[in-house]
Amino acid sequence: MLGFGSERLRLDMNRLLALLFHQGVLDEQFLQLQQLQDESSPNFVSEVVNIYFHESEKLLRNLRGLLMIEGKITVDYKKMGIHLNQLMGSSSSIGAKRVRNVCVAFRAASEQNNRIGCLRALELLEHEYCYLKNKLHELFQIEQQRNLAARVRYPLMHN
Amino acid sequence: MAVSEQFPVGLKVLVVDDDIPCLKILEQMLRKCMYSVTTCSQATVALNLLRERKGFFDIVLSDVHMPDMDGFKLLELVGLEMDLPVIMMSGDDRTSLVMRGIRHGACDYLIKPIRTEELKNIWQHVVRKRCTVSKDHENSGSLEDNDRHKHGGDDAEYASSVNEEADGILKTLKKRKDSKEEEDTEIENDDPTTAKKPRVVWSVELHQQFVSAVNQLGIDKAVPKRILELMNVPGLTRENVASHLQKFRLYLKRLSGVAQQQGGLPSSFCGPLEQNSKVGSLGRFDIQALAVSGQLAPQTLAALHAELLNRPTSNLVLPGIDQPALLQASVPVSKCITLDQNVAYGQPLMKCPSNISKHFSQTIASAENVHAGIGSWSSKNLVNVLNCSNVAGLGAQNGNMIMGIMQHQQQQQRHQQEQHHKQSVVPESVRTINVQPSCLVVPTHSSVNFQVGNGLASVNQNSSFSGSSVIDYSILSPQSNNSSLGTGKVLDVELKPGIMVSGLSGGGSVSPTSMSTDNGVCMPVQNTASTFVAVRPLPGTVANMSEFHGSYDSTLAKVIGDGPLRSGAFVGRGGTLPSRFAVDEPQLPMMSQGKIFGEDSGSKVKQEPSTNFVENAKVGVPMLPRLAPNDLMSVFSD
Numbered sequence: 001m002l003g004f005g006s007e008r009l010r011l012d013m014n015r016l017l018a019l020l021f022h023q024g025v026l027d028e029q030f031l032q033l034q035q036l037q038d039e040s041s042p043n044f045v046s047e048v049v050n051i052y053f054h055e056s057e058k059l060l061r062n063l064r065g066l067l068m069i070e071g072k073i074t075v076d077y078k079k080m081g082i083h084l085n086q087l088m089g090s091s092s093s094i095g096a097k098r099v100r101n102v103c104v105a106f107r108a109a110s111e112q113n114n115r116i117g118c119l120r121a122l123e124l125l126e127h128e129y130c131y132l133k134n135k136l137h138e139l140f141q142i143e144q145q146r147n148l149a150a151r152v153r154y155p156l157m158h159n
Numbered sequence: 160m161a162v163s164e165q166f167p168v169g170l171k172v173l174v175v176d177d178d179i180p181c182l183k184i185l186e187q188m189l190r191k192c193m194y195s196v197t198t199c200s201q202a203t204v205a206l207n208l209l210r211e212r213k214g215f216f217d218i219v220l221s222d223v224h225m226p227d228m229d230g231f232k233l234l235e236l237v238g239l240e241m242d243l244p245v246i247m248m249s250g251d252d253r254t255s256l257v258m259r260g261i262r263h264g265a266c267d268y269l270i271k272p273i274r275t276e277e278l279k280n281i282w283q284h285v286v287r288k289r290c291t292v293s294k295d296h297e298n299s300g301s302l303e304d305n306d307r308h309k310h311g312g313d314d315a316e317y318a319s320s321v322n323e324e325a326d327g328i329l330k331t332l333k334k335r336k337d338s339k340e341e342e343d344t345e346i347e348n349d350d351p352t353t354a355k356k357p358r359v360v361w362s363v364e365l366h367q368q369f370v371s372a373v374n375q376l377g378i379d380k381a382v383p384k385r386i387l388e389l390m391n392v393p394g395l396t397r398e399n400v401a402s403h404l405q406k407f408r409l410y411l412k413r414l415s416g417v418a419q420q421q422g423g424l425p426s427s428f429c430g431p432l433e434q435n436s437k438v439g440s441l442g443r444f445d446i447q448a449l450a451v452s453g454q455l456a457p458q459t460l461a462a463l464h465a466e467l468l469n470r471p472t473s474n475l476v477l478p479g480i481d482q483p484a485l486l487q488a489s490v491p492v493s494k495c496i497t498l499d500q501n502v503a504y505g506q507p508l509m510k511c512p513s514n515i516s517k518h519f520s521q522t523i524a525s526a527e528n529v530h531a532g533i534g535s536w537s538s539k540n541l542v543n544v545l546n547c548s549n550v551a552g553l554g555a556q557n558g559n560m561i562m563g564i565m566q567h568q569q570q571q572q573r574h575q576q577e578q579h580h581k582q583s584v585v586p587e588s589v590r591t592i593n594v595q596p597s598c599l600v601v602p603t604h605s606s607v608n609f610q611v612g613n614g615l616a617s618v619n620q621n622s623s624f625s626g627s628s629v630i631d632y633s634i635l636s637p638q639s640n641n642s643s644l645g646t647g648k649v650l651d652v653e654l655k656p657g658i659m660v661s662g663l664s665g666g667g668s669v670s671p672t673s674m675s676t677d678n679g680v681c682m683p684v685q686n687t688a689s690t691f692v693a694v695r696p697l698p699g700t701v702a703n704m705s706e707f708h709g710s711y712d713s714t715l716a717k718v719i720g721d722g723p724l725r726s727g728a729f730v731g732r733g734g735t736l737p738s739r740f741a742v743d744e745p746q747l748p749m750m751s752q753g754k755i756f757g758e759d760s761g762s763k764v765k766q767e768p769s770t771n772f773v774e775n776a777k778v779g780v781p782m783l784p785r786l787a788p789n790d791l792m793s794v795f796s797d
Binding site: 086089 | 177179180181183187188191222224249251272273274275
């Protein structure tokens with residue numbers, strides 16, 4: 001029974017991944033990440049992605065802060081560009097394709113000192129980011145369940 | 160280098176990135192590649208780590224955007240201080256940024272996301288770096304790669320001191336520190352080599368002092384401490400001198416290495432080459448030599464360099480025939496280069512990246528200064544060359560003098576060309592004598608006689624060098640293409656040893672009686688004098704002979720060097736090919752210290768049927784760095 005559960009969970013994972021790929025949320029870099037996961041680092045993907053979330057949220061906050069300051073006439077676009085570059089780098093590194101693409105648009109807007117464009121891009125970015133985060137969490141949950149299921153199973157086999 | 164069986168395994172990689180997820184991923188990827196990884200999220204920490212554990216890491220991967228220190232800055236420092244290969248990476252794929260990385264000396268630039276596949280190969284940069292540093296020229300197969308790489312890496316170091324000063328780039332560097340804001344724009348204009356800037360600026364003067372000190376001591380006996388004492392420059396440390404000496408030695412070594420491999424070696428600077436034409440490679444060679452010299456000590460005129468510099472001038476003559484216009488320029492050297500490339504062989508031998516050209520120009524400039532006498536390529540001569548196509552020119556150049564040192568370089572070039580099918584063309588006798596001894600100028604005498612009569616051309620050249628005993632003996636028998644009757648003989652160069660003053664006198668008289676003959680004779684003779692404070696005259700002589708005709712002739716060149724040579728001797732060969740393709744393959748073995756520096760160069764010249772001019776291909780073989788005193792060098796070329 002448990003074996004079936006594990007198998008079903010694996011299928012769920014694959015289905016979800018396929019969806020995310022299809023939507024362009026993720027790209028093959030995410031597969032690279034998965035390939036890096038091995039016995040020496042069994043939770044590599046989720047660890048990295050969690051760090052990514054942590055860092056990205058800081059960056060998003062900073063970006064929002066730069067754009068939203070009341071009464072401030074000039075926006076520090078240079079600083080914004082630095083944050084965006086970093087977000088772009090880390091997003092592409094984990095394969096968050098859509099987030100990265102929005103970052104590119106965001107950066108283009110900031111280079112033109114286009115505040116409106118930046119705000120719009122920021123909103124889109126936050127949206128994409130949340131979507132990614134939710135989906136990846138979902139994925140990791142399934143994976144966790146599957147690992148649990150598998151772990152329960154091994155002792156049985158040994159016995 | 161010795162590569163162990165499991166070489167890339169355990170390669171020590173330092174990764175610097177402020178982006179933690181990236182850092183994690185890279186770490187894991189590199190681990191998968193079996194490298195030994197150290198990660199660091201701050202550039203400053205990384206720098207300290209590198210400084211503390213010098214020699215521990217093999218390669219550095221660095222992000223470009225980091226809050227505490229710009230990745231380029233780190234790159235610069237690492238390149239300067241530890242000479243490690245640095246790979247830059249960034250999520251920003253804009254070309255301008257990548258360009259900046261390359262210009263700062265990055266050996267590679269990876270755009271995020273980085274895949275494992277890209278990292279698997281990074282060990283190549285380590286190997287390449289080691290190869291270039293160790294100057295492992297034995298393996299000629301890898302040379303090409305090395306050369307290509309050198310541009311960003313190894314060469315940059317060599318070039319750094321020199322180029323910087325030449326361009327006053329140093330100032331910009333300083334400025335850059337002050338105002339980071341300007342960085343972008345300035346960097347765009349910078350020479351890539353500035354990425355690695357030495358702490359001690361080896362200015363022209365400083366380098367000259369260095370060279371003269373080394374010469375005084377003798378290259379083999381020169382130790383940093385003694386050099387430092389001789390130089391007596393406040394602020395200069397033994398370490399500075401030591402590292403400079405090391406580079407200088409490598410440079411010398413490389414020169415000789417290059418000379419040996421000249422034939423097959425395309426220089427890094429020349430882009431597309433024609434593999435087929437030997438001329439191409441030769442041309443390149445010269446250029447490379449130039450570039451090299453430029454890098455090390457373009458401005459300083461050590462005898463060695465002087466030699467290198469001479470080359471181009473010699474080339475000048477040849478190409479000059481094809482494109483006279485170029486010759487008119489006031490700078491002979493530069494012209495030579497351009498001519499060489501574009502014109503002489505009618506094929507673009509090289510395309511120089513802008514950077515390179517920069518080097519050249521520097522060298523050229525220095526050459527100009529130094530050899531004031533070079534001016535001797537008077538427009539007149541050039542004109543003559545152009546018009547008549549019969550030219551006998553002698554250019555003697557004396558190399559630079561360092562601090563009252565006598566150096567002498569003499570170049571003699573003779574050119575004789577006759578147009579093929581012209582009816583009554585009376586060749587003009589052209590004599591160009593360039594004597595440029597910096598310190599001592601002795602009138603030199605070289606008489607060149609060209610006699611062209613119905614295909615008979617004899618050229619006699621006498622050059623006497625004083626001081627050292629240099630004997631050039633060359634015999635040329637050029638023959639007319641069309642008529643088999645033409646014979647050209649060039650005899651000559653006599654040197655009278657024992658005299659302190661060396662002089663070259665060249666006189667050329669050409670009396671062609673009949674036009675039917677086409678002869679192209681080129682004799683470049685170059686002597687390089689050693690730079691010694693004392694008078695050590697010189698040394699290397701080269702006689703070139705070229706014969707044209709469908710058939711080729713032998714060239715006999717003997718070089719006897721007296722006194723220690725620090726400078727190399729050049730063997731220049733001139734081959735002229737008649738309208739058809741002729742291949743000259745002279746071989747000039749030179750023995751210096753048990754080494755053979757001589758090279759064969761074969762030159763192929765393509766001639767277009769339409770052209771009446773005979774093209775000359777000249778091959779110069781640069782030689783050597785150091786000759787033991789009292790060495791005799793004899794070169795025979797056949």
